[in-house]
Amino acid sequence: MSGVHVTTTINGDAVEFVCNADEPLLDVLRNRLGMTGAKEGCGTGDCGACSVTINGRLVCSCLVLGAEIQGAKVGTIEGMAKGDKLHPLQQNFISHAALQCGICTPGFLIAAKALLDKNPDPSEEEIRFGLAGNLCRCTGYDKIVRAVQATAKEMRGA
Amino acid sequence: MRYEAPETLKSAVTMLAKEKGLAFVLAGGTDLLVKMKGGFLEPDLVVDIKRIKGVFDITKSATGFKIGAAVPGVALGEHAALVKAWPGIVEGANLIGSKQVQGRCTMVGNLCNGSPAADGVPALIAANAKVVISGPKGKRTIPVEQVPVSPGRISLKKGEIIEAILLPKRPANSSDAYLRFIPRTEMDIAVVSAAVNLTLDGKGTIKDARVVLGAVAPTIIVVPAAAKALIGSKLDAAALAKLAAACSAACKPIDDKRGTIEFRTKVAGVLARRAAEIAYKRAGGK
C-alpha cells in the first residue's frame, strides 16, 4: 500500500506525515505522531473520547481520514494549555473533581471548549446537550457540568 | 485503498466511473468510516469531494435553496434564512449524531446511506426536495424519495454523485417539523420518526400537507392518507386522530434491537400528531 503524504498544522505547529489511505486521523495522531491525548473508546464516533477540532469545527478524529487534513488546522488536547498555564477548563476540571478515571477527559475538554467558544453563557441544558457526544462512565456527569458552568462564569468575568 | 481528492466534479465522476473495484464518495465520512472500521466495507477507492468548488455552499435564490453535498449539519443550523424557511429540515439534519458528528455529517450522505431511520431525510421528502445528480452521462434532477431503494441501497448508478439538494421556495403560511423517537436524549438512531410539512390559507385552514414516516418500513414512506386527514382542517382533535390512525395504518415495521412492531406502529401516530401541531404553529396556525 502506497502511503499518502500529508502536510498540515497541528496545535499551530507545521506537521508532515505519511499515512495509509484508509487510516483514521486518530490512528495518525496516536501511532504516527505520538499524540496519545485523543483516546479510542469506540472508533465509531459514539463516545467522543477522540474529539479534536479541524478548522475550528469539533469532530471525532476516528471519523476523519488522516489524508483529509492536508492543509487543515487541527487542534488537540496537547495544544490546550498555553505553556505552563492550564486553560481554565483544565483547571476547573481538576478543582471540581470532574474526572475520575480520566480517559474521557481530553475529549470532554475539547468539546467543552468548542461549546464555550460558540456560547460563552450556556444554560445547564445547553451544556448537557453540547456534551452529549462525550460518554463518561465514572462521574454521572454532575461534576463535569459544574466544572463547565464554573469555567463559563469565570471566563465571562475575565 | 486509494484516496483521491479531486478539485472538479467532472474528475470525481470520472474517477468513480473508471474504478473497477469498490469506490465510495467521501464527504463527512460519518457512515463510511464506521463501516470501514467494522470491516463491513473495504473500498478500493475513496473519492473525497470536499475540495470541489461549491460543495460547502448554501445558496438562496428565487426558486428556493441549494445545499451543497458537503455542507455539514452544524452549518445548516447556523444558516438563519434556511432555519426560518425550513425548520423541520434543519432540525432533522441537526439530530444526526453528536455535536462531533454534526461537524462532519451531511444531508446527502445521510440520504445515500439508504437507511429508513435516517433523521435527515423525512423532512426533505415532506418538503418535496430534489437532488441534482452528476454522472458520466451528465446531470439529472430527481425527487429525494427516489434515491433510497431498500435498506442500504440507493438508485444512483456507477459514477454518479449527488452534488446538491434543492429545496423549493416556501409559500406563505407554511412550515414543517420533524420528530423522532429515541430512548435516550441523544446519540441514538431513530426508532420511529415523522416529518410534516403544512401550508395554510389565510384563515388557518390547512390547504396542503405532506406527511412522511421513517423507520416503519424498508424505506422512508410518504403517507398520502395522513395528508388527506389534515387538508381542509384547522388541525382539530378529529383531524389529529385521523392523522395518527392513518400513520399507524401505513406502518410496516419490523421487530429489532431498537423497537418492536407494536411500539413503532403506535408511536408513529403519536409523533406525526405532535409534529403536525408544531408545523401548524410554525406556519402561523393559532
Place this chain on the structure above:
Amino acid sequence: MPLDTNFTNQKFKQVGTRPLRPDGVDKVTGRAKYGADYNAPGQLIALVLRSPHAHARIKKIDTSKAEKLAGVKAIITSADLPDLTAGDRGMRDMLENCMARKKVLYDGHAVAAVAAIDQTTARKALKLIQVDYEILPHVTDLDEALKPSAPVIHNDIFTEGVEPKPTKPSNNNKRASFGHGDIEQGFKDADVIVEHTYKTEQTHQGYIEPHACVANVSPDGQGELWVCTQGHFVYRNQCAALLGMDISKLRVTASEIGGGFGGKTHIWTEPLALALSRKANRPVKLTMSREEVFRCSGPTSSTSIDMKIGAKRDGTITAAHGVLRYHGGAFPATWAEFGAMTAFACYDLKNVKSESIEVIVNRPKTAAYRAPSAPMAAFAVESAIDELAKKIGMDAVELRIRNAAKQGTKSSYGPVYGPIGIGATLEAAKNHAHMKAPLGKNQGRGMACGFWFNFGGQTCCDINVTPDGTVTVAVGTIDVGGSRASIGLMAAEELGLPYENVRVVIADTSSLGHNDMTDGSRGTFSTGLATIAAARNCIKVLCARAAKMWDIPEDAVVWEDGHAKPAGTNAGNFPPLSIKEIAAAAGNTGGPIAGHNELVADGAGVSFATHICDIEVDPETGRSTVKRYTVIQDAGKAIHPSYVEGQYQGGAAQGIGWALNEEYIYGKDGRLQNAGFLDYRIPVCSDLPFIDTMILEIPNPNHPYGVRGVGETSIVPPLAAVANAMSNAVGIRMTHIPMSPPRVLKAISARKH
C-alpha cells in the same frame, strides 16, 4: 442509632478536605498513559480471531495460509497454551475462556491470535485462518438453560449443593441457601403477602477504555506486561500460572486505567499477548476493539428472581423468601450466591431464606460489575417491599424503617452486624427535602435501599522519606477514581506533613509485595490501613533517628505536627526537629528512612445506602426522564469528600442506565446484536439531572479513621428506586429491567385494555 462513637470525635487536620488530585494535570493535558498509550520499540500488533457461533465444536484450525503471509510473526491457538492448571477448575476455565479449546462456548470466544508487523497485515492474516466448526445447539436465556430440553454446555458439570449429587450433567453448576428462622410459619403469620418474579437483562460495565496491553517476553523466560487492570499483581500471578512462568520473572506495570467497575479484574487477552510475544520473541501490543469489549469481555449476569415477602398489618415483615437465578456466562460461577447473600441484608428479619441457582449459558464469562449481583437482588426485594407498603397502606419509608437492620441484627447471610448505617440513611431520606417536593403530571417518586459487603484483603505499602524530607508512598492497588489523593491525605495526616509533600505512586509488581485487586470497594479502606500503619512505622524510625541526634532514649521522643519532640521536660530541652532536618541527617544516623506495612485488611465494614428518584413518563411513548435523584450513603469517614460524592454519583448514573435502557440483546442465532455504544445505551450527559448526594459518617470500628468502602453500594439501590418511581408514575408494577420505552408502553397499553 449509635451515631456518636469515639471515632466521630477525631479531629483531623487534612482528612476530610478536598485537595487537588496528584494525577490531575496529567489527565487534563492528555499526558497520562493508559493501556493503549504505550508502545514498545519493535512491537508487533496482535489481533484475535473470534467465533461467530454461540456454541460449536472446533473440528480443525488451519493457520498455514496466514503463516505464509509476509509480515506475520506468530500465530497461536489453544495448542500453544497447554493446560498447566493441574486440576484447578477455576484456572482451567480462565484458560479456556482466554482461548477456546475443543469447543467455542459463546459468540466472540477466541479461537486463534495473530501477531504481525502492523494492523493491516494482522487483519489480513485473520481472514486467512480457516476454522471448521460443527455447530451445536445453543442457549442464551437463563430460564431456558435450566429446562431439561436445553443443550448441556459442559458435560462435566454436576450441580453442587444438591443431595444426592446429580448423576446427569446440567447447566446448573451450583445451588446454595442462606437464612434463618421458619419461613413457612412466617408466611402463616403474615396478613399480607407479595409474590412476583422479577427479571433483569445482562449489562456491561461500559468502561470507556477498551482492554489493552503490551507484552514482552524474552527467550530466557523473563517478561514484562504493561496493562490496564484493576489488579496487576493478580494478573501477574494468573498469567504466569497459565503460561508456566515463574511469578517473579513476570513484571507487570499497571497503566492508568480508563474505568473498570469490576470488568478489569479478569484476564482475557493478556495471556494471548504474552504467548504471542514469547513465540515471536518481540514485544506485542494487543488492544480490544469496542465490539470485542462488548462481545467477549465480562459483562454481568442476567437474572430471574422469585420473590415472596409477607408482613403484618402493622408493617412487621414476618417472612421473606427469594429464589435467585443468575448466569455466569459459559462457565460455572457463584454470582447467584452473592445475590442471595445481599438480597435481604438491609433488614432485620425473623424468618428469611434466600436460595441461589447458578446457570451456565452461551454468553461470555461474566465478571464482577460494581457490587456484583447485589443490584438485581435489591431490585426484586425493594420492589416487593414497596408493593407490600402499598397493600398495607403504609408509607414505603416507614415500612423500611420499621424493619431496618441495626447493630446486633443477625444478617440474612449470617454475620451479626456491628454499627451500621441503614437506619440513618432511611431517617435522612424521610427528612430530606426531596421527599417532600411536589410532583408534576406523569411523574412518580420511588425510593430504595441497598447493601454491599465491601472487601479487605492482602495489601502492602512502602513509605520512603527522601533526603529533602518529602515523602513517597508506594502502593499496590491501582487508582480507579482518585485514590492517590485519599492515600496521600492519610499519609499526610499521620506524618503531619503538607499534602503537597507526599507523592503517591502505584508500584509495579517487582517493586512491592502482592496486593489484591482494587475491587470490593477496598482501595481506600485497605490501602489506607496499610498506609496509616506504614506511616506509623515510619514515625517510629523518625523518632529513633531524632533520639540518636539528641542522644536520648528512643521512647523519650514523640511525633507531633510533623516534628520530633522530646516527650517531656525530663527527656531534655531540645527544639523540635522537622522531618526535613531528620532526613538531611539520615546518612549519619542509620541510612535511608522508611516505613513499611503488610497486612490482610479485615473488617471492611458493610455499607448501606438509600436513594430517592423522581421520574416523568410520556404515557404515549413510554419514554421516561429522571427528573431528580438523591443518594444518601454511609461512608464511615469520607477521606476526600469530592471523590466520595463522585462514587455516589457515578454508581447512581450506572444504575439509572441499567434500569432504563442498557441491555444485551442476543438474536435467535446466539449472536450479540448490540456490541457498540450506539445500541448499548449508556446514559449521556443530557439524559441525567444533577445527582444530589448526602454523605453520612457512621464510623467503621475496624479502621483507625472509621473508613468504609464507598465505591460500590451506590449502584445497588437505583434499579429498584427507578422501578418504584416508574411504577408509581404509571400505576403499574414494573417487573422487568430495563424499563425501556417499548416495555413501558406495552405495560401502559395492557392496563388500558
